[in-house]
Amino acid sequence: MDDITFARALHVLAIVHWIGGVSFVTLTLLPGLTHSAPAAQRLDLFEMIEGRFAFQARISTLLAGATGFYMTHRLDAWARFAEPRYWWMHAMTAIWAIFTIVLFVAEPLFLHRWFRERAMRDPDGTFRIVQRLHIVLMTASLVTVAGAVLGAHGAPF
């Protein structure tokens, strides 16, 4: 087994943990809390459960980025970023950049505070916005996963 294969396995493991977690929050946790938890408890429950995942997602995001850039370097694949048929390379980098900014910059700086304050005033409206944003990010991530597997295994886009 060479180093690229090893990096690929770590890359996919990181993606499974990270995008799988995003799917769980989007399809199970948020709808479950919205329908079953009283508004007063919803915020604390969400922050307790999602906060644990956000910490883990920081690690899997770092691992996915490190292995992704390592593979790009070892495959000497930088020129792909100049070719539209490698849209899935752009998609991977864009999804990674969005999550990195949200997890490492926006959340600690202002997103967490904004969410708490807004959810105390208007729990239903705030959870609706958060649910919609999660659906958009999850859908884009899953399209990217499918595009990357197809593209990496020779699909003629």
Ligand code: HEM
């Ligand atoms: C900095 C960000 C990233 C970079 C630079 C990157 C780079 C790469 C590279 C170079 C490959 C190997 C392509 C090949 O063998 O031709 C790859 C594979 C892959 N990446 Fe990424 N990636 C990044 C983030 C992501 C993200 C965010 C996702 C998912 C949303 C993702 C999902 C995948 C998948 C599913 C594969 C295919 C594995 C396989 O079937 O062999 N990557 N990535």
